[in-house]
Amino acid sequence: MxxxxxxxxxxxxxxxxxxxxxxxxFGAHFRAFRDILADYQVAFDAEFYHARLGLSRYQLLEDLKQTQGKPFDEQAVAERNTAAFLKHLSAxxxxxxxxxxxxxxxxxxxxxxxxxxxxxxxxxxxxxxxxxxxxxxxxxxxxxxxxxxxxxxxxxxxxxxxxxxxxxxxxxxxxxxxxxxxxxxxxxxxxxxxxxxxxxxx
CATH class of the missing domain: 3.40.50.1000 (HAD superfamily/HAD-like)
Known part of the structure; x- marks a missing residue:
């Protein structure tokens, strides 16, 4: 339409x-996820995120875990997301x-x-x-x-x-x-x- x-x-x-x-x-959410996931030595690039914008937070993280094969705590990442996002409001x-x-x-x-x-x-x-x-x-x-x-x-x-x-x-x-x-x-x-x-x- x-x-x-x-x-x-x-x-x-x-x-x-x-x-x-x-x-x-996009920039604020991407930076927030990237910052948190770096603590788990998990790479998170903009193209990966852009291709999955319609997914929920937990679906995104599960897909990332399956794609990279590296373990991380989805619940912990989700719980840290708000605070991390608020650091990137300028984006x-x-x-x-x-x-x-x-x-x-x-x-x-x-x-x-x-x-x-x-x-x-x-x-x-x-x-x-x-x-x-x-x-x-x-x-x-x-x-x-x-x-x-x-x-x-x-x-x-x-x-x-x-x-x-x-x-x-x-x-x-x-x-x-x-x-x-x-x-x-x-x-x-x-x-x-x-x-x-x-x-x-x-």
């Missing part, structure tokens, strides 16, 4: 995914395509984020790109316990901003996210034709 010339007239709210949709967090960049949409609709429509990420990371990310205070609500995995492609994150966000899902437009960068928004009864726009991160930078 491509970006419409203008928003549908009946849209009352926009709900954005965070990572890869509002913010390019986060706003994604121009969605950043411009959010700013243009601030004060006009209800604006929210529905992310499958951990709240401390999502909060820090949104503050890093200067949009946290522009949102009417933020829903993360801690609020539902269920990630995408289940519709729970989007449904809860719509409930909190008091807008019927039929009148919500969602922006996503993954197949799982698009499915989640569609299952919630929302219209959704795939931003991938308009923005892709460049792993070569890292």
């Amino acid at each position: 491509t970006m419409p010339a203008s928003l549908p007239a009946d849209i009352e709210a926009i709900i954005f995914d965070c990572d890869g949709t509002l913010a390019d967090t 986060i960049r706003p994604i121009p395509y969605t950043h411009d949409i959010l700013r243009s609709q601030y004060g006009r429509l209800k604006l929210a984020v529905a992310s499958g990420g951990q709240r401390p990371i999502v909060e820090a990310t949104l503050k890093a790109i200067g949009v946290r205070d522009m949102l009417d609500c933020l829903v993360t995995i801690e609020d539902t316990g269920v990630g995408k492609p289940a519709p729970d994150l989007y449904l809860l966000a719509a409930e909190q901003i008091k807008v019927d899902p039929r009148f919500v437009l969602a922006y996503e960068d993954s197949d799982e996210g698009m499915e989640a928004a569609e299952r919630a009864g929302m219209r959704v726009i795939d931003i991938r034709p308009f923005y892709r991160t460049d792993p070569a930078r890292w």
